[in-house]
Amino acid sequence: MDGLEFLRSIADGRTPQAPISMTLGFTLIAADPGRVVFEGETGEHLYNPMGTVHGGYFATLLDSALGCAVMSRLPAGMAYATAQLNVNLVRPATEATGKLRVTGTAIHVGRTIGTAEAQVVGVDDGKLYAHGTTTCSIFPVPAS
Numbered sequence: 001m002d003g004l005e006f007l008r009s010i011a012d013g014r015t016p017q018a019p020i021s022m023t024l025g026f027t028l029i030a031a032d033p034g035r036v037v038f039e040g041e042t043g044e045h046l047y048n049p050m051g052t053v054h055g056g057y058f059a060t061l062l063d064s065a066l067g068c069a070v071m072s073r074l075p076a077g078m079a080y081a082t083a084q085l086n087v088n089l090v091r092p093a094t095e096a097t098g099k100l101r102v103t104g105t106a107i108h109v110g111r112t113i114g115t116a117e118a119q120v121v122g123v124d125d126g127k128l129y130a131h132g133t134t135t136c137s138i139f140p141v142p143a144s
Contacts, residue, residue, distance in 0.1 A: 003074035007031035018064070026061060026102075028068065034106040036068040039123070042097045052092035058130040059087045062118050065104030066134035070114035073106050077141055080114060084135040090128050099123040112138050 001009065009015040011028050021027055026040030040061055048054040063085055070080050093100065104118035113135060120130040 003071035069104035
């Protein structure tokens with residue numbers, strides 16, 4: 001399968017979500033060429049010592065959406081790895097924030113490098129919580 005076919009198989013339940021998604025409670029809900037959408041629910045289990053959702057949760061949501069946006073444009077037999085991740089945290093989230101939606105969009109996908117941008121927005125309040133960018137290395141799937 002190419003990257004888009006694989007991601008769509010996850011979104012429609014034919015392929016399991018990635019283990020990190022199950023651990024942190026977020027899911028891939030849509031995949032189109034160059035664009036993916038994840039959703040995750042906030043909760044106290046994600047809190048840092050300050051009583052807000054840990055920045056690492058936002059970083060993980062963004063890294064997932066950014067990388068998958070690049071993946072959605074990859075042909076069969078190609079893979080990616082995050083080479084650079086930039087995260088901007090705009091406002092804190094709490095359990096009361098509810099569901100977050102992360103939309104990742106590929107900017108450039110070439111033979112060896114891909115770039116993307118993404119935003120984390122509250123589903124209920126429409127507010128921006130975080131945004132970020134990535135640079136991904138693109139390479140042939142290693143032989144097993």
